[in-house]
Amino acid sequence: MTLFWQRxxxxxxxxxxxxxxARPEKQACDGEAIVARGLSAGARFDGPAAxxxxxxxxxxxxxxxxxxxNGSGKTTLLRVLAGLxxxxxxxVLVAGAPPTPGRSRIAYLAQRPQLTxxxxxxxxxxxxxxxxxxxxxxxxxxxxxxxxxxxxxxLGLTELADRPVHALSGGQLQRxxxxxxxxxxxxxxxxxxxxxxxxxxxxxxxxxxxxxQGHTFTVLMATHDPADLARFDRVLELRxxxxxxxxxxxxxxxxxx
Amino acid sequence: xxxxxxxxxxxxxSEPFFVRALLAVALGGVTCACLGAYVVLRRMAFxxxxxxxxxxxxxxxxxxxxxxxxxxALAAALLTAAGAAWLASRKGASEDSAIGVMLSxxxxxxxxxxxxxxxxxxxxxxxxxxxxxxxxxxxxxxALTAAGILFGLRVLHKELELASFDEEYATLLxxxxxxxxxxxxxxxxxxxxxxxxxxxxxxxxALFVIPAATGxxxxxxxxxxxxxxxxxxxxxxxxxxxxxxxxxxVPSGAGIVLxxxxxxxxxxxxxxxx
Numbered sequence: 001m002t003l004f005w006q007r008x009x010x011x012x013x014x015x016x017x018x019x020x021x022a023r024p025e026k027q028a029c030d031g032e033a034i035v036a037r038g039l040s041a042g043a044r045f046d047g048p049a050a051x052x053x054x055x056x057x058x059x060x061x062x063x064x065x066x067x068x069x070n071g072s073g074k075t076t077l078l079r080v081l082a083g084l085x086x087x088x089x090x091x092v093l094v095a096g097a098p099p100t101p102g103r104s105r106i107a108y109l110a111q112r113p114q115l116t117x118x119x120x121x122x123x124x125x126x127x128x129x130x131x132x133x134x135x136x137x138x139x140x141x142x143x144x145x146x147x148x149x150x151x152x153x154x155l156g157l158t159e160l161a162d163r164p165v166h167a168l169s170g171g172q173l174q175r176x177x178x179x180x181x182x183x184x185x186x187x188x189x190x191x192x193x194x195x196x197x198x199x200x201x202x203x204x205x206x207x208x209x210x211x212x213q214g215h216t217f218t219v220l221m222a223t224h225d226p227a228d229l230a231r232f233d234r235v236l237e238l239r240x241x242x243x244x245x246x247x248x249x250x251x252x253x254x255x256x257x
Numbered sequence: 258x259x260x261x262x263x264x265x266x267x268x269x270x271s272e273p274f275f276v277r278a279l280l281a282v283a284l285g286g287v288t289c290a291c292l293g294a295y296v297v298l299r300r301m302a303f304x305x306x307x308x309x310x311x312x313x314x315x316x317x318x319x320x321x322x323x324x325x326x327x328x329x330a331l332a333a334a335l336l337t338a339a340g341a342a343w344l345a346s347r348k349g350a351s352e353d354s355a356i357g358v359m360l361s362x363x364x365x366x367x368x369x370x371x372x373x374x375x376x377x378x379x380x381x382x383x384x385x386x387x388x389x390x391x392x393x394x395x396x397x398x399x400a401l402t403a404a405g406i407l408f409g410l411r412v413l414h415k416e417l418e419l420a421s422f423d424e425e426y427a428t429l430l431x432x433x434x435x436x437x438x439x440x441x442x443x444x445x446x447x448x449x450x451x452x453x454x455x456x457x458x459x460x461x462x463a464l465f466v467i468p469a470a471t472g473x474x475x476x477x478x479x480x481x482x483x484x485x486x487x488x489x490x491x492x493x494x495x496x497x498x499x500x501x502x503x504x505x506x507v508p509s510g511a512g513i514v515l516x517x518x519x520x521x522x523x524x525x526x527x528x529x530x531x
Contacts, residue, residue, distance in 0.1 A: 016412060082429060102431025110425065119298055119422045120478050129419055133430050138412045164477055180426075 016138040033188050033218035034058040034081060036243075038090035041073070041080045049088055050076045054243035056236060060187075063210065063219040064245075065229050068238030074222040075111065077238065078190045081220070082108035095188055104133035107186030109177055111193045111222075115165070123168065123176050124161040127151055130183030144183060151179035156205050171202025178209060191221040195228075207231075269502045274389050278455070278498055281391045281399050282513065285452040286464065286490030288403040291410055292448050293469030294482045295441055299421050302466050303353065304341070304442065307360035309449040309461035311337035313367030316383055316453070321374055327398065327450055334446035337363050338439075367458075386457035386510025395454055402451035406444050417441065418479050456510035463514040464490065471521045474528040489524075493517030 039054045050073025058064050066074050079085045081092060083099030083106065092098065095105040130151070131144030152158045155175040160168070168176065174194055181189060189210075195203055210219055211231055220236070229235055237244045269275040296305045312330040319329025337359045344355035371380050382390045391399075410417070420427040420434035427434040449461045456464060472486035497513030504512075 116422050120476050120482050
């Protein structure tokens, strides 16, 4: 009987047109991951600008630290690059195109993700949401099971897969959100202080994920930890409305690297 | 003893109006419980109350002007939703008070219109529900609405779940959480219009909130929440109809709501802590 209803449901689904959320983005990143030209933005589109006329380029595969005092616009910059806030002026290209909703190659992790409290959802389903980027409207999740398993294993979450999301610790949740970005097929990871409130074990797993040899991501990570900077390839500094980039090891400033 | 019980259960089934009401309450209960899962999880109980109450001026107005009460009810519910959204769109305005304003204004308009019609008695069924009122045409209407709403919830399941759980990620993926919210409000309006003849304008909101709230106490995933909610709605709906059949003083709406509250209370007491 259940099978009958399932078949009937599947047949009804097959009749519906599938309209993808995102344009298909298949080719791997090469060259420049993020290009900003004369970029000005503020936390709100109609509010004051946090930084003005910023020019910078981040090559593919580059792990960049984003530093600056509180209120200097780190979060705003990340949200502009994610396509959540439109820039006031200037242009920005992320993975070859302007960031708009529906780009599967860009992933953004907020400092405090605004998740509905007490929502009945298991961790596995949360990670599965990453595959929605490759599904369309009206389509039930059919593919991507293997990539979900892989992502869970890579972030050490396999045993927690059936745990309700609201029973996860902060570090476990952060890892789950990274696994979701992995499943989504993101190449450019925009991270807003992912280490805030993490225990050592979660932090180690996340660091291995970012700084592993053979990584495929371009990482732009807002951070307050000066001891951390040596692990990055570059540093992007926001100060008094200006943006400067430098190589993390050399230390000397470099305009428009 | 068993025979007496059986007779008590079977006797009303010989009445065609009772069978119609039973079918209607089953269809309406299932639909409202599934839809209610999102209403409760997204903390939209107050909006659903406003939508169900605003049906009153729509139905009364339609009866006075002489067109279909369904059209009037739906128009009034949509007007409430749009009005609340417009009032809340101004910077610094709270959505909560916008909904409160719309709810009381619409309900006051309904009361004023009822005075125009000059007869409170005719509208008792509209306010509190009446099983006798469900005719064959109403049953068809309820079945059609229920099928449409359940189909909509099924095909948009993953989008609604995503938009309800993580609005920002839904925006990033292009899944339009604003559109999902609007769609959910339209579905709630449709559902409450279908159920208004069963439980009445004042109590329809209970069909959205009580079963789903029971489901939230017991379910670990959205489909589980819906399944528990459906169970609660069916038990409450059928129980309530029998209650109002044997105690004619209890309007069907009140009976159904009281019987739905029982499983909620049990779940609240016995559900495992999470």
